[in-house]
Amino acid sequence: MTINPGTVLPLAFTSYVLYKAMSPSDMSREITWQDFRSTFLDRGLVDRLVVLNRNRVRVYLRQGGSSGTLNQPHVTTYTFSIGSVEAFERKLDEAQSELGIPGSERIPVSYKDEVSVLGTLIHFAPTLLLVGVLIYMGRKGPGGSGSGIFGVGKSKAKLFNRETDISVKFKDVAGMDEAKTEIMEFVNFLKNPAAYQKLGAKIPKGAILSGPPGTGKTLLAKATAGEAGVPFLSVSGSEFVEMFVGVGASRVRDLFASAKKNAPCIIFVDEIDAIGKARGKGNQFGGNDERESTLNQLLVEMDGFGSNEQVVVLAGTNRPDVLDDALMRPGRFDRHIAIDRPDIKGRQDIFMVHLRPIKTDEDLPKLAQKLAALTPGFSGADVHNVCNEAALIAARHNQETVTGADFEAAIERVIVGLEKKSKVLSPEEKKTVAYHEAGHAVAGWYLEHADPLLKVSIIPRGVGALGYAQYLPKDQYLYSTQQLMDRMCMTLGGRVSEHIFFGIVTTGAQDDLQKVTKMAYAQVATYGMDPELGPLSYGNQDNKEQFTKPYSEQTGQLIDNQVRALIGTAFRKTTDLLTAKRADVEKVAQLLMEKEVLNRADMERLLGKRPFQDKLHELLGTEVTPQDEKYLKPTIETPPSSS
Incomplete structure (x- = not known):
């Protein structure tokens, strides 16, 4: 076992101090003035008196005088409290005069100030505790990160290593072919930047991935890093804002400094609307000053990139309409990639991805085609939930494989909820x-x-x-x-x-x-x-x-x-x-x-x-007629602004 001297020495010192403070050799008994007068002074057993800190008197007895005194043979000294030194001296003189003790033989009295080590430690215990907590926070920090309170301005971005941590590729992302095509340009630049630079082209600084929840924005960003073979820095927008003033801007600077060290790399800021909302709204009481300073620093850092630093910034949000215009201008987030819910062909591809690990005897292409027709409006996360629910339903019934009926039951569960068997209608x-x-x-x-x-x-x-x-x-x-x-x-x-x-x-x-x-x-x-x-x-x-x-x-x-x-x-x-x-x-x-x-x-x-005629009715069967092929292709019509 390894012994750390930095830990043992303070413990040894504290143990020694406590031992000396509570040593039996210094043990004494508290008595009253009447006990002192009747038991010691009148019997001539007192050798000397010491006034401690002007409020207590320690009694020292003559040699052999303590034997059997007050039935305390192990006590060496006695103490009693006094109100004031003047009153004590007057009462002591009066008592010795009554006993007829001449002035030359009277009991010597000395004065002394003592400091109790244990009392001092107890008195300063709150201060010592506070100092210890500050030292602990300064060295260890929250979560064992080692940055401590002095590292509160450090970025909390998680770095994914390109060799081991990023295994997602574009083949694992289905249902967003247009978005993959558009973002492939970033991958080509990170793989071969010289081909662009020799023609005088500059890669876009960043891209906003916007779309409803569950459509795969984060997955697409991670696949971009995995496909390009570069490090991937992932951070949430809410992690920039803390209760300390200036922390957000400091973390932004540290994030981009780390990115430049690992270049070429990709920064992904999830839920960027937490810090990227339009400035100057609802700021009458100063509640958004910290968020706005963080946004200002982000704007400066993104616009300060050189074209040869090979750092790409991707950001995901569900609300692109609330972002600041300065953040969306060319030179910062140049590309706005909309990732919508997949169409029937996209859902079929997503089902093929999530059906691979499912143990089933069904024909996967036909099953994926049928399930895609049964799930209009589902996002990629909903499709994954359907496959997982189907496996859970099959396991609940102790089945060996997942059947088509389990998938239909899972779709029904996702759409309308669990069956309420306890709710009996009249x-x-x-x-x-x-x-x-x-x-x-x-x-x-x-x-x-x-x-x-x-x-x-x-x-x-x-x-x-x-x-x-x-x-x-x-x-x-x-x-x-x-x-x-x-x-x-x-x-x-x-x-x-x-x-x-x-x-x-x-x-x-x-x-x-x-x-x-x-x-x-x-x-x-x-x-x-x-x-x-x-x-x-x-x-x-x-x-x-x-x-x-x-x-x-x-x-x-x-x-x-x-x-x-x-x-x-x-x-x-x-x-x-x-x-x-x-x-x-x-x-x-x-x-x-x-x-x-x-x-x-x-x-x-x-x-x-x-x-x-039900145009999609044939998709629920075993075969698809040539007339229905057009319904399996992505729709290119322009949707209305709202529905």
Whole structure:
């Protein structure tokens, strides 16, 4: 065992001091003045007295005088307290005069000041403790990093080694072909910078990777570093801001200094909107001074790069609209790479990546194709969650492999939540939910532009869903007024069915009404589809940071009236449709109450083939027809600004 002298010596010194402070040779007993007078002074046993610190008197006895005194044979000295030295001297003189002791034989009294080592240590214990804590923080630092409190301005960026820590390549990133193509230019520059420099070209300083959560922004940045074979410095935007003033700017400087030492390398700042928000907003009370100073330092560091330093800065954010304009200008973050949710072809590629480690007997290409069609709007993280949930469901049932039914159950779990077996509906509630969901299903079955129905259920799931209908929408970015009207009618099918069959309405249509209201306001106020209001757009009505309306009171009243009229038209159209198809709603509702879950085959047996062609219906089978090949290719249409 290795002994550290720096630790042993202080412990030995402390032990010695405590030993001397509490040594038995210095032990004494506390007595009173009466005990001193009657036991020692009157019997002539006192040799001398010592006044300590002007408040205590130590009694020294003659040789042999302590034997058996006060039944304390091991005590060598006695002490008693005094109020003042003058009073003590007067009482001592009076006592000796009463005893007739001549002046030449009176007891000698001396005065002495003593300091207790133990008392002094206790007195300075808080100060010593504080000094010890500061020394510990200065040497060790939080988390054992060794930087300590004096290294609070050091960057917390984690460095991934190019040989061992970065194993992600572009082949491991699926569903974002356009983004990979655009970012490949950074990889080529880091691999072969001379080819660009000899032509006078300068590589862009950085790129913003923006997109919804779970679309793979961080994964793409790491794959860029792995593909280029260079070090990768990863840091979160929130790690720059601390309670200490100036720490953020200091960490930015240290981060870029480390990057220059490891050049060529890649810096990835995740959630850069934590420090990159537009300056000058909400700063009346000085709450953003530290964040803004951090942003200013980041701007300086990025603009101070030389073209030959071979350092690329990538940043990820979910909110590119709040970033400062100075951060987005050419020369800093030159490229703005949007990473959206994948289309059906992208989801198929992502499923192929995540299905490889899954133990299944299914044909992986066909399974990935089917699952991609069943998961419109899913991000890469959602796809990975589906594969993981399917494996968990198979393991829960002690299966040897994961089957296609497990994947469908996993999709259902991700979309509508876990089945609530403890929530038992009364017969009246079950009947109401059955007719409500039957209204949705029948309305969508006979509306041309409604999404094809895949499954309808009255089993309670999730937080508040007593039933649900699962549809199979295609990846569509542009909608006409007729398509939006059919979607509104399908959404209102549950409320209309309750009104037709029971003459009353329940609270079960709350979510449906919110969706319909949102679609109606979008058509009138955002997309300019209302003939009365005209082709005007007033932006996104869901913007909660907008405190004033961009239109007058009269226009607002007109918007409300037109929205109410639009929803009324959809309600009347749905009422006419379900009244005409009343028998079909009855059949679907009765079978729902019996089986609780109906799939597409059950609907076809009850209602016959859907009168409109489902363009994605073939994707759920075993083969894909040539006519459906175009639906497997990435869509290149320009999506609207909001939906």
